[in-house]
Amino acid sequence: xxxxxxxxxxxxxxxxxxxxxxxxxxxxxxxxxxxxxxxxxxxxxxxxxxxxxxxxxxxxxxxxxxxxxxxxxxxxxxxxxxxxxxxxxxxxxxxxxxxxxxxxxxxxxxxxxxxxxxxxxxxxxxxxxxxxxxxxxxxxxxxxxxxxxxxxxxxxxxxxxxxx
Numbered sequence: 548x549x550x551x552x553x554x555x556x557x558x559x560x561x562x563x564x565x566x567x568x569x570x571x572x573x574x575x576x577x578x579x580x581x582x583x584x585x586x587x588x589x590x591x592x593x594x595x596x597x598x599x600x601x602x603x604x605x606x607x608x609x610x611x612x613x614x615x616x617x618x619x620x621x622x623x624x625x626x627x628x629x630x631x632x633x634x635x636x637x638x639x640x641x642x643x644x645x646x647x648x649x650x651x652x653x654x655x656x657x658x659x660x661x662x663x664x665x666x667x668x669x670x671x672x673x674x675x676x677x678x679x680x681x682x683x684x685x686x687x688x689x690x691x692x693x694x695x696x697x698x699x700x701x702x703x704x705x706x707x708x709x710x711x
Contacts, residue, residue: 548640548643550599550600550601552596552599553591553598553599557599560606561610562586564609564632565586565590566583566586569581572694574672590610595614595615596651598613598648598651600635600644602635607632608632608635608640609630609631609641610630611627611644611645611647613627613648614626616661616663623656623658624658624661625655625657625660625661627652627662629644631644641672641675645679646679649679657708658708659705659706659708659709660705661703661705662681664687665683665704666693667701668696677704679706680706681705681706683702683703684705685703686700686701686702687700687703
């Protein structure tokens, strides 16, 4: 498996992976009815960086984006989103992408990484982010409307990348 920059020819194979996660309505705040164009804008066009994880036979396994979390005076903190294809879950791909994104973020001059809305029912992600050094720095009561569980809490998670 390699992690490389997204290129335009990836989209046709990447969209079904992203679409499945967005349609589930369990981990991202985007509408489950998001259009392909809207998804492309939020995942590929708006972020500073978009990356893909590629397996054997050039099969796309996952993706992440990296962008400034806030403009100007908050732009030293980045935000990332990660998606792993259903058939690649449980194989360390999210760990690899998160570690890769932290290295890239430091290279780009970001001092910290913040996840703004980690859904409390996404236990696997929370456990992984904590294992990788992220702290829960805020609890947003009933901030996410899960398709399965209704209104559930969401967490703000944060990690300093440069401590001086």
